[in-house]
Amino acid sequence: MNFWEAQRKARLRTMLYVFIFIALTLLVATLSEFALRLFAADYYDSSFPLFGTAFLIVTVAVAGYNYGMYHQYGGGYVAESLGARQILANGSDLKEQQLFNIVQEVALATALPMPKVYLLPSKEINAFAAGLTRENAAITVTQGALTLLNRDELQGVIAHEFGHVYNGDMLISMRLAAMVMGFFFVLYLGLRLLQMGRFRSRGSDGKGGNPTMIAALIFIVSGAITWFVGSILKATISRQREYLADACAVQFTRNPNGIAGALRKIAKEQYHDMPQTGSAYAHMYLEDHSSIFATHPPIQKRIAAIENTPG
Amino acid sequence: MWFGIALLVIIVLIILFAVGIYNRLVALRNQVKNAWSQIDVQLQRRYDLIPNLVETVKGYMSYEKGTLEAVISARSQAIAARDAVEKGGGPTSKSIRPLLGAEAALKQSLGNIFALAENYPQLKANETMQRLQEELSSTENKVAFARQAYNDQVMLYNTTQQEFPAVLLAGAFGHHPVEMYEVEDKAAREAVKVCF
Numbered sequence: 001m002n003f004w005e006a007q008r009k010a011r012l013r014t015m016l017y018v019f020i021f022i023a024l025t026l027l028v029a030t031l032s033e034f035a036l037r038l039f040a041a042d043y044y045d046s047s048f049p050l051f052g053t054a055f056l057i058v059t060v061a062v063a064g065y066n067y068g069m070y071h072q073y074g075g076g077y078v079a080e081s082l083g084a085r086q087i088l089a090n091g092s093d094l095k096e097q098q099l100f101n102i103v104q105e106v107a108l109a110t111a112l113p114m115p116k117v118y119l120l121p122s123k124e125i126n127a128f129a130a131g132l133t134r135e136n137a138a139i140t141v142t143q144g145a146l147t148l149l150n151r152d153e154l155q156g157v158i159a160h161e162f163g164h165v166y167n168g169d170m171l172i173s174m175r176l177a178a179m180v181m182g183f184f185f186v187l188y189l190g191l192r193l194l195q196m197g198r199f200r201s202r203g204s205d206g207k208g209g210n211p212t213m214i215a216a217l218i219f220i221v222s223g224a225i226t227w228f229v230g231s232i233l234k235a236t237i238s239r240q241r242e243y244l245a246d247a248c249a250v251q252f253t254r255n256p257n258g259i260a261g262a263l264r265k266i267a268k269e270q271y272h273d274m275p276q277t278g279s280a281y282a283h284m285y286l287e288d289h290s291s292i293f294a295t296h297p298p299i300q301k302r303i304a305a306i307e308n309t310p311g
Numbered sequence: 312m313w314f315g316i317a318l319l320v321i322i323v324l325i326i327l328f329a330v331g332i333y334n335r336l337v338a339l340r341n342q343v344k345n346a347w348s349q350i351d352v353q354l355q356r357r358y359d360l361i362p363n364l365v366e367t368v369k370g371y372m373s374y375e376k377g378t379l380e381a382v383i384s385a386r387s388q389a390i391a392a393r394d395a396v397e398k399g400g401g402p403t404s405k406s407i408r409p410l411l412g413a414e415a416a417l418k419q420s421l422g423n424i425f426a427l428a429e430n431y432p433q434l435k436a437n438e439t440m441q442r443l444q445e446e447l448s449s450t451e452n453k454v455a456f457a458r459q460a461y462n463d464q465v466m467l468y469n470t471t472q473q474e475f476p477a478v479l480l481a482g483a484f485g486h487h488p489v490e491m492y493e494v495e496d497k498a499a500r501e502a503v504k505v506c507f
Binding site (some may be wrong): 102111 | 349353438441442445446448449452453456457459460
């Protein structure tokens, strides 16, 4: 695999998708502004684009609030809330010591600060990185990964997680998740407004367009479109970041067999017992199950990308 | 009058440029030094682990005295070469070659011990031995990764010196290309051979 080229491509694609994301937000804000002026001209004719601005403010505010909530918690908090236990240096268990050593090795290879290391008592092979900055990152590995992977494969998995830390992927996905939540909130606002509008229209004479109803419908339509397309875009970006992290794992370890071997073992295993309280965290897992909203690309494609790309 | 001002502006610009180059080169040299000290930490860790290994193995492998002695002498040679590098304030083209040779010899003799240990099931099952083996292979990896980081820094430092306009000033500021830490890895070279 030519990891430099693969990384450049993955980065370019992410930029494209993020651009589409922002363009989508602006487009819907503008479109609903025009729709409102067209259909409810009697009630809404302010010279300033009030509605479009309100849409932007609401999405950004909700996104900002969620983002702030995530930001308070370091990576260790996420790991502990899923029931993981921290691994410290000079532990008594040989395997755990090996895990700690490998994390130290890859930290050296990437020149990143040493993250906290956690062990999750799940039987399936999985791992994730959490924490929004390089300084408060935490890397969690399942007991299954520790038992079933050999040293090189475990190193590949750790290097993949380091790839996420290195590329700031936790920050990107948290931001995208926050934006999608912002879109959802617009949809929710529209639904509540609709209830209110119905209630009020019973009192009035019910003639012609009710401005609350029209506003509600525009909220619902614009919220639903952005939420739906946003969710798909978010998953697409997330999948690109997985390829990027795989390419980084090869760069850091100079050993494509490590991460490829680990992915092969994951493809074969039957256990699926990652904590589902953390489905909000699924995008961070090493592997997740496929669908259009899947946060990860199909595992066979990842192996092919690592092994077959001419170097 | 205007000519004087223009000249002054040009001189100030040149000075600012030179200051920029100076600072960048100093920063890069410090990064190279820091990257070297990362290697040094790991080399030292390996030197510290070896006596423990010899102690542990001694009881089991009394017949293989030669192998153990080879490791001990390779270790002291490597330490001497490392100290010579430190005395020069970092690796130079002269001091780095003996270190590379000594480290290669040490790696080889350590490999011999672990290969021999395969014949002693009790030794292999010994927990201290397993721990030492893990620590030594981890240290091995750390040396390799620290070396990668060091070489990347050296490449950046050397390239910056050779680029125009820095190339005009680098020598005057006391910067010279630094030697990379490259390992003669025969096994890795041979592995490139392709069979049909």
